[in-house]
Amino acid sequence: MTDSTISVENTSNEPEPSDSLKAFGAAHKAFRKRAGYTQEEYAPLVRYQPSTVASIEQGRRFPPRVFVERAEEVLDAFGALKGVYKHVSREKGLASWFRQWAELEEQAISLYTYENRFVPGLLQTEAYALTLFQARVPLLTESEIEAQVTARLERQSLFAERPHTAFSFIVEEHVLRRPTGGEELMRAQIDHILEATEPRNVEVQVMPMSRGFHPGLNGPIRLLETPDNEWFAYLEGQESSQFIVNPKTISVLHMRYAKLRSQALTPEDSRSLLERLRGVL
Known part of the structure; x- marks a missing residue:
């Protein structure tokens, strides 16, 4: 194995805790409401579906990096969302070893x-x-x-x-x-x-x-x-x-x-x- 091949063992079927995802979702929801947008109004601004916005805010979906960047710009979040994003763990239901690929996907x-x-x-x-x-x-x-x-x-x-x-x-x-x-x-x-x-x-x-x-x-x-x-x-x-x-x-x-x-x-x-x-x- 080389440094360019990352191998990880799936030692457990347990997904990672989703507390950090819920924290990000709550923060995002607060900034969205402060800006006066409904999910339906906001979704086209970040170029995602309203269902995706809802899933992220409920802590059920890992926010893509590009979503966070667009949210920061649209909501004028002062870097707060990016700060929370640094501590986000993978969503419940997707194993930790799949995280990097799923984000690129x-x-x-x-x-x-x-x-x-x-x-x-x-x-x-x-x-x-x-x-x-x-x-x-x-x-x-x-x-x-x-x-x-x-x-x-x-x-x-x-x-x-x-x-x-x-x-x-x-x-x-x-x-x-x-x-x-x-x-x-x-x-x-x-x-x-x-x-x-x-x-x-x-x-x-x-x-x-x-x-x-x-x-x-x-x-x-x-x-x-x-x-x-x-x-x-x-x-x-x-x-x-x-x-x-x-x-x-x-x-x-x-x-x-x-x-x-x-x-x-x-x-x-x-x-x-x-x-x-x-x-x-």
């Missing part, structure tokens, strides 16, 4: 995901996500499951908040054929994927089972590009994950992802396959 202009285990989190329905978290070992408590599902669904606001971000997903066909949660649940999940891919900036490709070998067999790949055109990667394993900033390693992962895109079905053919699978279930 909020700002990404390109987001590439290859997944061979399950439907990518950004494309999951609530029922599908619930099924996955209920199957975790060791077992999660009901409150932990609720927090995890809520956090996963809230991340999906990226689609509405980032209409110009290029979202690319490559999913193994066997993932879509596995009756996770039952046939009815998977039929709804495939419908959800079809709906999510209607915008031009969201692309899903299916890696067919007939492709006997390809460069993604070592595991999932996530790549993202920031507004400053920096690339980062994230690799997730059973009990540890790697956040990668090494350009050479990222270049290798880019080459693998490019090969995967060329070997997977086209977006059009993938959509046709999804429609056929939905009909079979």
Whole structure:
């Protein structure tokens, strides 16, 4: 491991406490009300959805750095929000080892995901996500499951908040054929994927089972590009994950992802396959 690859162990399913997030949310709400804005009036000024503003103020969502910067300017907060932000811990429901990636994800202009285990989190329905978290070992408590599902669904606001971000997903066909949660649940999940891919900036490709070998067999790949055109990667394993900033390693992962895109079905053919699978279930 090099200094450009940060590996962290997920030693517990417990998310970090959200007290600091609640403190930031309360401070933000106070400054917003002082400025005389409702959430609906304020949201367009910081270029986020009202639901996102509400989640941040309730302490349920980690505020992206760009949100804090815009809030400081719009609310004339005298640097107070930036000060509180320095002490914010990750939101309830997202593990601490995912924090750095999730924050960058909020700002990404390109987001590439290859997944061979399950439907990518950004494309999951609530029922599908619930099924996955209920199957975790060791077992999660009901409150932990609720927090995890809520956090996963809230991340999906990226689609509405980032209409110009290029979202690319490559999913193994066997993932879509596995009756996770039952046939009815998977039929709804495939419908959800079809709906999510209607915008031009969201692309899903299916890696067919007939492709006997390809460069993604070592595991999932996530790549993202920031507004400053920096690339980062994230690799997730059973009990540890790697956040990668090494350009050479990222270049290798880019080459693998490019090969995967060329070997997977086209977006059009993938959509046709999804429609056929939905009909079979």
